[in-house]
Amino acid sequence: MINFPNLDNYWMPFTANQLFKANPRMLVESSGMFYTSHDGRKVLDGVAGLWCCNIGHCHPKVVSAIQEQVAKLDYSTIFNMAHPKIFELAEKVADLTPDGMDRIFFGNSGSEAVETAMKVALGYHSLKGESKRTKFIGREKGYHGVNFGGTSVGGIPLNKNLFGSLLPGVDLISHTWDPEYMAFTRGMPSWGLHFAESLEEKLLLHDPSTVAAVIIEPVTGSGGVIVPPVGYLERIREICDKHSILLIFDEVITGFGRLGYSFAAERFQVKPDIITMAKGLTSGVIPMSAVAFRNDIYQEFMSAFPDSIELFHGYTYSGHPVACAAALAVLDVYKDEGLFKRALSLEALFEETLHSLKDVNDCILDIRNIGLMGAIQFNDNKGPANQISMKVFQECYEQGLLLRSSADYLVISPALIVQEDQILEIGEILKSIINHI
Ligand code: PLP
Numbered sequence: 553m554i555n556f557p558n559l560d561n562y563w564m565p566f567t568a569n570q571l572f573k574a575n576p577r578m579l580v581e582s583s584g585m586f587y588t589s590h591d592g593r594k595v596l597d598g599v600a601g602l603w604c605c606n607i608g609h610c611h612p613k614v615v616s617a618i619q620e621q622v623a624k625l626d627y628s629t630i631f632n633m634a635h636p637k638i639f640e641l642a643e644k645v646a647d648l649t650p651d652g653m654d655r656i657f658f659g660n661s662g663s664e665a666v667e668t669a670m671k672v673a674l675g676y677h678s679l680k681g682e683s684k685r686t687k688f689i690g691r692e693k694g695y696h697g698v699n700f701g702g703t704s705v706g707g708i709p710l711n712k713n714l715f716g717s718l719l720p721g722v723d724l725i726s727h728t729w730d731p732e733y734m735a736f737t738r739g740m741p742s743w744g745l746h747f748a749e750s751l752e753e754k755l756l757l758h759d760p761s762t763v764a765a766v767i768i769e770p771v772t773g774s775g776g777v778i779v780p781p782v783g784y785l786e787r788i789r790e791i792c793d794k795h796s797i798l799l800i801f802d803e804v805i806t807g808f809g810r811l812g813y814s815f816a817a818e819r820f821q822v823k824p825d826i827i828t829m830a831k832g833l834t835s836g837v838i839p840m841s842a843v844a845f846r847n848d849i850y851q852e853f854m855s856a857f858p859d860s861i862e863l864f865h866g867y868t869y870s871g872h873p874v875a876c877a878a879a880l881a882v883l884d885v886y887k888d889e890g891l892f893k894r895a896l897s898l899e900a901l902f903e904e905t906l907h908s909l910k911d912v913n914d915c916i917l918d919i920r921n922i923g924l925m926g927a928i929q930f931n932d933n934k935g936p937a938n939q940i941s942m943k944v945f946q947e948c949y950e951q952g953l954l955l956r957s958s959a960d961y962l963v964i965s966p967a968l969i970v971q972e973d974q975i976l977e978i979g980e981i982l983k984s985i986i987n988h989i
Contacts, residue, residue: 554578554580554590556576556578556590559573559576560573576590577589577590577949578590579595582597582609582610583608583609583610584608584609584610584969585597585608585609585966585967585969585970585971585974586609587609587954589949593952594952595949595952595953595954596952596953596954596974596977596978597609597954597966597967598948598953598954598955598964598965598966598978599954599955599956599963599964599965599966600836600965600966600967601836602831602836602956603773603805603810603831603925603963603965604830604831604832604835604836605835605836605837605967606808606809606810606831606832606835606836606882606886606891606967606968607835607882607885607886607889607891607967607968607969608835608967608969609967611835611881611882611885613881613884613885614835614837614878614881614882614885617877617878617880617881618837618838618874618877618878618881620877621637621873621874621876621877621878622874625873626873626874627872627873627874628873629868630658630866630870630871631866634871635871635873635876637873637876637877637880638658638871638873638876640876640880641656641658641871641876641879641880641883642656642658644880644883645829645833645842645844645879645883646844648808648814648815648883649814649815649817649827649844650815650817650818650823650827652823652846652847653823653824653825653826653827653844653845653846653847654844654847655844655845655846655847655849655850656842656843656844656845657672657842657843657845657870658840658841658842658870658871658875659830659840659841659842659843659867659870660839660840660841660867660869660870660872660875661697661830661839661841662696662697662802662804662828662829662830662831662841663696663697663698663699663702664697664699664841664867665697665802665804665828665829665830665841665842665843666696666697666699666701666702666705666767666802666804666828667697667699667700667701667702668828668843668865669765669767669800669802669826669828669843670688670701670702670705670764670765670767670800671701671865672826672843672845672849672853672863672865673688673764673765673798673800673826674686674764675853675863676798676849676852676853677764677798679852679853679856680852682761684761684762685761685762685763685764685797686721686762686764687721687722687723687758687762687763687764688701688704688705688719688721688722688763688764688765688766688767689705689722689723689724689725689751689754689755689758689763689765689766689767689797690704690705690706690707690722690723690724690725690766690767690768691707691724691725691726691727691767691768691769691772692707692724692725692726692727692775693707693708693727693729693772693775693776693778694706694707694708694724694727694767694768694769694772694775694802695707695708695711695769695772695773695774695775696767696769696802696828697804698711700718700719701719703715703718704718704719704722705719705722705724705767707724707727707775708774708775721762723754723757723758724754725747725750725751725753725754725766726747726750727747727772727775727778728741728744728747728772728778728780728781728784729772729776729778730744731917731918731929734918735917735918736907736910736918736919737779737920738903738907738921739779739903739921739922740779740780740781740782740922741779741781741782742781742782743781744781744784745781745782745783745784745787747781747784748783748784748787748788748791749787751766751788751791751792752791755791755795755797760795760797761795761796763795763797764797764798765797765798765799765800765825765826766788766792766797766798766799766800767800767802768788768799768800768801768802769801769802769803769804769805769806770785770801770803770806770816770817770820770822771805771806771811771816771922771923771925773804773805773806773925774805774958776920776927776929776958776959776961777920777921777922777925777926777927777961777963778920779920779921779922780820785820785822786822788822789822789823789824798825798826798849799824799825799826800824800825800826800827800828801815801816801817801824801826801827801828802828803815803816803817803827803828803829804828804829804830804831804841805831805925805965806923806925807827807829807830807831807832807833808829808831808832808833808835808886808892809832809886809891809892809895809924809968810832810895810923810924810925810965810968811895811922811923811924811925812892812893812895812896812899812923812924813892813896814892815827815829819923825845825846825849826843826844826845826846826849827843827844828841828842828843829841829842829843829844830842832882833879833882834875834878834879834882835878835882835885837878837882838872838874838875838878838879839869839875840872840875840876840878840879886968889969891968891969892968894968894969895923895924895968896923898924898968898970898972898975899921899922899923899924901972901975901976902921902924902926902966902975903921903926905975905976905978905979906919906921906926906928906964906979907919907921908979908983909928909979909982909983909986912983912986912987913934913986913987913989914931914933914934915930915931915933915934915935915937915940915986915989916928916929916930916931916986917929917930917931917937917960924965924966924968924970925963925964925965926963926964926965927961927962927963927964928944928961928962928964928982928986929960929961930944930960930961930962931960934989937959937960938959938960940960940989941957941958941959941960941961941962942957943989944957944962944982944985944986944989945957945962947985948981948982948985951981951984951985952981953977953978953981953982955978964978966978
């Protein structure tokens, strides 16, 4: 048991501060699949931190890579200077991205990756003489971080409501979830391809020649693990191509093995023009994000400014050497331990475990899954669904399982090192709790 410090000063993000501070939950150590709580309990991490610690916690290779790096070169600016590891990392990331998307820009968070992608999309069109392409299209229930660009193209109302008019020229296409036809679908729904036509409808309203980019998560993550219907992403790609609109896949969650592949683009065989990534890049150990661009997007900037700065954009900590060391070690671990394939091989058990909860209680509205990401969504049968979700989350935590409660659903997204019996344990704990709701 630790004595809590004064809790007054810290303003916690995305948290009911007053409720939390009345009943704090603190984590003090981590190792592999487990955290240790402030009251000395082992807690199974069922959400990989926050969909990020894909290789589990405190992997010795990553810990020593970071320790060595920080003692050798703790910081180097990346403006007009560099250090070798950033180039090495860019090459390794490019090895994982789809062919022809080999130009990599680094930031520190998913939110920054999204802003970078949006600004480069605008710059690219401008350099091509299409400066009237200034609009963006996102999707309902989409989450693209918390900065102004990402908030604007995001589709979760509570994330936008208090923050004024945000970016002009943004619209959202329809999300792809309809429980009447899709509830309890395992993996990709075969129904719902028509949702892609929402993009054509929006484009009719906006004049497609004024749209810079469409940004979507290939699988909606924070908005509730909404898996794209079969053929949907292909159709979105087709519509973007028809109107010369860039397609950005926000793969901050879906990248680095969460779906059993390097990226969702590979799993779904749909190639965007820009990919944003973060979380699994360093397995959450040190903040870092990246954006992969189609080579000709990069080339457009290079050709326009052959002997001066091509992109007036970047962060003090872009390509931070300690983050690079962490990312390089994490990418090695993915490869050496075959973790992407491992995630794929666990998918059937994960799916079966989640869906076995379907009839445990009639407060479950839907269960969705793909790769090692899943959600259980509640209805109001046994009280307000968001309170049920929070209650299940809290009881899970008391029983030694960390999940994430968000609105009316619970997220389950364990590290790719999760053992089969740990997946079963997640199912058992959930069953015993949901049973008595
Ligand atoms: N994009 C997606 C798809 C995300 O899931 C997230 C975070 O969960 C972000 C962007 C923002 O990332 P960050 O919290 O690192 O800024």
